Each structure stands twice: as structure tokens, then as C-alpha cells.
Amino acid sequence: MPASSHNSLGLYFSIPFCRAKCTYCNFASGVYPASDHARYVDRLLEDLANAPSWAESMQVDLPKQVDTIYFGGGTPVLLAPELFTRIFAAVRDRFQVDADAEITIECAPGQLSDETLASMAEAGVNRVSLGVQSFVDREAALSGRLHTRTQVLDDLRRLRAAGIANLNIDLLAGLAEQTMSSWRESLSVLAETGVPHASVYMLEIDEDSRLGRELISGGARYSAGLVPTDDAIARMYEDAILAFADAGLQQYEISNFAREGQASRHNLRYWQRRPYLGVGLDASSMLRSSVEEDRAVLRATTTDDLSGYLSNSEASSETAWLGSAQQLEEAWFLGLRCNSGVRIDDLRGEFGASAIEPPVDAARRLAADGLLIMEGDIVRLTSRGRLISNDVFAEFLGLASAVEMAR
Numbered sequence: 001m002p003a004s005s006h007n008s009l010g011l012y013f014s015i016p017f018c019r020a021k022c023t024y025c026n027f028a029s030g031v032y033p034a035s036d037h038a039r040y041v042d043r044l045l046e047d048l049a050n051a052p053s054w055a056e057s058m059q060v061d062l063p064k065q066v067d068t069i070y071f072g073g074g075t076p077v078l079l080a081p082e083l084f085t086r087i088f089a090a091v092r093d094r095f096q097v098d099a100d101a102e103i104t105i106e107c108a109p110g111q112l113s114d115e116t117l118a119s120m121a122e123a124g125v126n127r128v129s130l131g132v133q134s135f136v137d138r139e140a141a142l143s144g145r146l147h148t149r150t151q152v153l154d155d156l157r158r159l160r161a162a163g164i165a166n167l168n169i170d171l172l173a174g175l176a177e178q179t180m181s182s183w184r185e186s187l188s189v190l191a192e193t194g195v196p197h198a199s200v201y202m203l204e205i206d207e208d209s210r211l212g213r214e215l216i217s218g219g220a221r222y223s224a225g226l227v228p229t230d231d232a233i234a235r236m237y238e239d240a241i242l243a244f245a246d247a248g249l250q251q252y253e254i255s256n257f258a259r260e261g262q263a264s265r266h267n268l269r270y271w272q273r274r275p276y277l278g279v280g281l282d283a284s285s286m287l288r289s290s291v292e293e294d295r296a297v298l299r300a301t302t303t304d305d306l307s308g309y310l311s312n313s314e315a316s317s318e319t320a321w322l323g324s325a326q327q328l329e330e331a332w333f334l335g336l337r338c339n340s341g342v343r344i345d346d347l348r349g350e351f352g353a354s355a356i357e358p359p360v361d362a363a364r365r366l367a368a369d370g371l372l373i374m375e376g377d378i379v380r381l382t383s384r385g386r387l388i389s390n391d392v393f394a395e396f397l398g399l400a401s402a403v404e405m406a407r
């Protein structure tokens with residue numbers, strides 16, 4: 001879809017606090033005292049207030065109209081209700097939030113207090129994403145999650161009772177001690193919950209996580225030696241696609257599945273290259289140049305150092321301008337993530353016929369290898385391509401370098 005046709009904004013808030021660190025986690029999150037939460041929200045609101053002047057100084061467009069808001073982390077529901085109230089008041093003060101905006105909060109099951117749930121619902125939160133990872137209690141416990149299956153089911157009931165029915169459940173394939181049979185148990189419990197959205201991630205162990213360090217050093221505390229093989233994880237992923245299709249959850253992106261009309265609007269904007277402003281620790285933004293005739297795109301990421309972020313009101317962001325060549329590369333590898341695929345006509349309209357020739361040739365080669373499928377002017381990943389999507393995407397890097405840079 002041509003990116004220029006969108007003039008609304010998505011807001012992302014990073015809330016990096018967790019009650020315990022999961023064994024596989026490599027996010028910029030940690031266990032911090034509640035006293036840090038209020039300080040952090042102060043900083044967050046400072047950044048939100050400064051966003052228009054920052055955008056002006058960077059010469060990027062910051063749309064005022066907001067149609068998606070996403071609180072990720074970390075465990076955002078650990079914030080006290082009054083902190084949420086402050087954030088929402090500041091957002092509504094500075095932006096025009098659509099009446100039907102999608103407002104999502106990530107939630108660690110078993111950690112949502114009644115007070116926080118009530119304040120979320122009152123503030124307009126209408127979507128909750130639960131980091132379940134496994135419905136098998138031993139697997140969840142081994143990975144450092146603090147919940148049981150019973151608590152997840154209870155949270156779903158409470159959320160629905162509070163009027164929040166747009167629910168996502170995350171599952172993770174590749175946890176320690178996971179087997180094909182325990183994986184199928186998780187898939188089947190998820191299907192029984194009737195949630196309209198599910199996400200499945202294939203665990204890649206990062207050497208900076210506790211699990212990764214144990215894998216290298218050979219310990220036994222987190223059962224790192226009992227992590228499924230890559231082949232087994234790939235089979236689990238393929239199994240999930242079939243099981244979810246049976247349950248009415250159609251795959252629409254490599255890791256995401258939804259009932260008709262219930263795809264995550266916020267996450268779609270990342271893959272469709274629509275503007276978003278990320279606020280808080282390690283948060284990313286993507287905004288378009290406000291200079292007439294300049295089609296450059298700015299990507300910015302905030303520091304991932306919490307103490308630096310808290311103590312410095314001029315928090316450093318890493319910024320990079322993307323010219324046409326890099327945008328065309330992104331259009332391929334972000335677009336191919338979605339089952340709707342990449343539409344060659346749209347790319348031709350946005351980047352010009354000669355610029356898209358090298359990547360289209362690459363797509364033809366990958367189609368001949370069975371990794372992509374080309375139907376008319378639409379290009380999509382095949383199931384095999386989806387399993388090694390990063391290798392497929394790498395084939396598009398550098399191909400567009402002949403395109404004249406916009407900036």
C-alpha cells in the first residue's frame with residue numbers, strides 16, 4: 001500500500017518493568033522498584049511533550065491524528081492505575097485520538113490487579129495481549145513465567161467481563177522441555193479459549209539471556225539442554241498454522257494469526273511502513289520528512305540504558321535517514337512478512353519502474369527456488385520461504401542501491 005496515503009500516527013509506549021526476568025528474555029527490561037515507575041512516567045511524559053518540537057527540529061511530519069496506541073514492555077500492567085491515567089490524559093491533551101482507535105496493552109498473566117484493569121478499561125484500552133508462551137505449567141515455570149494455566153483462563157474471563165474482548169495470546173515454540181505433544185496441548189487450549197488473535201514465535205536463544213548463557217556454560221538450572229532442536233521448532237510452527245486455521249485463526253503475518261477483521265492494526269502499521277512515534281526506553285519511531293518533495297524517512301531509536309534515560313532529559317536517540325533505496329528494500333522485507341504479500345504495481349508507483357527491476361528479478365529467482373510465489377503482480381512467501389524468511393529477506397538487501405537517494 002502506498003505509504004504516502006496515510007496521515008495518521010501510531011503511538012508506542014515502552015514500559016520496561018517486569019516482576020521477574022524470563023530465562024530467554026533479551027529485551028531492555030528488568031526488575032526495578034515501584035519508586036522508579038513514577039520517575040519513568042515523568043520522563044516519558046516529558047518526551048511526549050517535547051515530541052512536536054523534536055519533530056520540527058528534525059524536519060519530520062508528526063501527525064496529530066492517532067489511530068493506534070500500544071503499550072509494550074516489559075510488563076506495562078505493573079504501572080499503578082494513576083500512572084496510566086496520567087499517560088492517557090497527556091496523550092488526549094496533545095493528540096486527537098480516533099474514537100475507534102485500537103489501544104493495546106501487553107499483559108503478563110496473573111499480574112493484572114482489579115484496580116489496573118478498571119483504570120485501563122476506563123481509559124479506553126480495547127485490546128490486551130497476554131504473554132502466555134505455554135499452557136503447560138511446568139514449561140511456563142521453567143522459562144521464568146510466574147503464571148499457571150488456571151490464572152491465564154481467569155484473566156481472560158476478567159478481561160471479557162470488563163468489556164475487553166479483543167484478546168491476543170502469545171505462544172513460544174522452543175521452550176525447555178517442550179515436546180510436540182505438550183505443544184499440541186498449548187495449541188488446543190488456546191483454540192478452546194476462543195481468542196480472536198494469536199501470535200507464535202520460534203525461540204531463538206540469545207546468548208545474553210540466562211538460557212543462552214546456560215547453553216554456553218552447560219548448567220542445568222533452566223534445562224537449557226532440553227530445548228527442542230531447530231527442526232522440532234519448525235515442525236511446531238507448521239503445526240500451529242494448521243491447528244489455528246482449524247480454529248478459525250488465519251495466518252496474516254509470519255508470526256500472527258487472527259479471525260476475520262481482527263488483525264493487530266498497530267502491528268500492521270510497522271509492516272505497511274506507516275508512521276509511528278515510540279516513547280520511552282529502547283523505543284523506535286518511523287516518521288516521514290516534512291520537507292516538500294523530500295521522500296526521506298527517519299528512523300529513530302531511544303537509548304536502552306534505563307539510568308541514562310532517567311537522568312537525562314535530553315535522552316539520546318539514534319537516528320538514521322532512509323533514502324529511496326533503503327525504503328525499497330524495507331518495502332520488500334516488511335511487505336513479504338504479511339500473507340497479503342508485496343504488490344509490484346504499488347512499488348512501481350512509489351519507486352519507479354527501473355528501480356524495482358533488480359528486486360523483481362531476485363523475486364523471480366526465489367520463486368524458481370520455491371521460496372516465493374508470484375501471482376500476477378503479487379509476491380508472497382511460500383510455507384518453506386516463511387521458515388527461512390530472514391535468508392529470503394537478505395536476498396533483497398543491496399539490490400536497490402542504484403536507485404537515486406532521496407536524501
Ligand code: SF4
Nearest residue numbers: 018021022025029074
Ligand atoms: S515478561 Fe517479557 S519483557 Fe519481561 S522478562 Fe519476561 S519476556 Fe522479558
